[in-house]
Amino acid sequence: MDRELTSDERKKAMRKKMLPYIIGVAVVVVIIAILMITLRSSVNRDDLLIATVDTGTIETTVTGSGSVVPAFEEIINSPINSRIVEVYCKAGDSVDVGTPLLRLDLQSTETELNKLKDQIEMKRYELEQQKVGNDTRISDLTMQVKVKEMTVNRLEVELRNERYLDSLGSGTGDRVRQAELAYNTGKLELEQMRQQLANEHKVTDAGLSVKNLDINIASKNLGEMSRTLDDAQIRAPRRATLTFINDQIGQKISEGEKIAIISDLSHFKVDGELADSYGDRIRVGSKAVVRVGRDRLTGMVSNVTPLSRNGVISFSVRLDDEANARLRSGLKTDVYIMCDVMEDVKRIKNGTFYTGPGLYELFVFDSDDELVRRSVRLGESNFEYVEVINGLEPGDRVVISDMKRFNTNTSLKVK
CATH class of the missing domain: 2.40.50.100 (RNA polymerase II/Efflux pump adaptor protein, barrel-sandwich hybrid domain)
Incomplete structure (x- = not known):
């Protein structure tokens, strides 16, 4: 005879029915988790860039960006x-x-040039005219001086005669005094005319000098305009x-206004920019390395701008091999400026992982097939090496490739 099941019995029966399904789902979840953990916790050795810590010299550098430009470039302006x-x-x-x-x-410029030539020719005619006028005035004054000299000589003779007659008793004192007055007046008038002649010489000479200077200035302007007209070709x-x-x-x-630019495309230099925070570490004469693709070209800083613009300073690098076949105008490059030399320091190869001095989380080989995350403090660098301050010892093998996808892992298997 059937009886009604209690609630506990019904729950037990239900659990028995669901148990296989629950176990199956749990197994699948565990398998998936194991697979995911296995996939995330391992890395292929061939995908890794590995560097070994050693001891040596580092020529510290600061890094800037650059652009290849012609070593010679001339702008032609109108x-x-x-x-x-x-x-x-x-x-x-x-x-x-x-x-x-x-x-x-050039029509308007040629018109101006011809107008200036005509003005210079007119000035020369005016100069000749002034010379003739000056000569005429001076000749008249010279003749007047000669006539006045003859008059003074005559008055001097008359004075001597009156004095002689007065000594004989035939003359009078009034006549002697009149002759003396006429003679003295004549001498003063003669001196005045001579001074007037001398002044006229100075005035005419000064006038001629002004005219000649005016013509010289106009001639220089003509020459300048002629050169300008020639340059306009x-x-x-x-x-x-x-x-x-x-x-x-x-x-x-x-x-x-700029109308043309000519450049020497067989020789090049590099114009670079650098954060102004490194302004005290770059100077004219500093050694530089320019990276063009995988090639590295050496050179020297030839110019540094004294002012900062938008947080950067500009500089130029003169290359030792300025005719290198890899160089092209406008090509973007990385520029490394040599600063200091550090001897006998721990170092590793530089790579994309390095962004400046500070604390880094790097994967280090704990055994041949296992990587362990380690905190490492790095210091200065150049384009080849990075200084290791602490966290690594010589002989340690470090992964220097991009490992951002393993940020949550503390260890990795190497396959």
């Missing part, structure tokens, strides 16, 4: 206000000395490559 009439070359053309690049509208000043030219025919050009 010498006048004008407009472009014709363009003879295009960017990328090789040009020799004197090669025409473009033609500007835009030609290549040297053999190089045309890297820029304003080819907009009809465009108005202001005086001093």
Whole structure:
């Protein structure tokens, strides 16, 4: 005879039915967890970059960014206000000395030049006219002085005669005094005329000097305008490559505006930028290494700007091999500036893991097939080595490749 099951009996029966399913799910979860742990806790040896800690010398560097530019570059500016009439070359053309690049509208400048020539010619005619006028006035004054000298001589004779007659008793004292007055007055008038002649010489000489100076100034202006007109015939000043030219025919050009650039694309230098916090560690003459792809080119800092802009300072590097085949204008590079030399320090190879002095979490080989996370303090660096302050000893093997995906692991198996 059937009886009704109690609630406890029903629960037990239910648990018996569900137990296989629960065990199955648990097994699957455990298997998946084991697989995930296995996958996350192991790494392929071939995927690792491994460096061994050793002891040696580090030439510390500061790192900046750079760009390859031509070692020589000349900007050609418009010498006048004008407009472009014709363009003879295009960017990328090789040009020799004197090669025409473009033609500007020179009509107004040529008109000004001819006007200035006419003004100079007029000034020369005025100078000749003034010379003739001066000569005429001086000749008249000279003749008047000679006439006055003759008059004074006559008055002197008359004075002597009156004095002689007065000594004989035939003359009178009044006549002697009148003769003396006439003679003295004549001498003063003669002296005045001589002074007037001397002054006239000075005035005419000064006037001629002013005229000559005016003509000289105008001639210099003419020469300057002639050179400007010649410069307006835009030609290549040297053999190089045309890297820029304003080819907009009809465009108005202001005086001093850039219209072309020529560059020597067979020799290069590097223009770099560096955080201004390192400004005290870079100076003219510092050794530098420029990384172009996998190649490293040596050089020397040739120029450092004294001012900081937007938190960076600019500098230039003159390369030892400035004609290297890897160099291309505009190529981006890393620049390492040598600062100090540290002897007998622990070091490891530099890599992408290093971002500056500080504390790092690095994986170190604990055995041949196991990596252990270790806190390591690193110091200064150069493009090859990083200084180890503590946390590593010579002979330790360290992973220097990117291990960010294992940030949560304290150890790893190496396959």
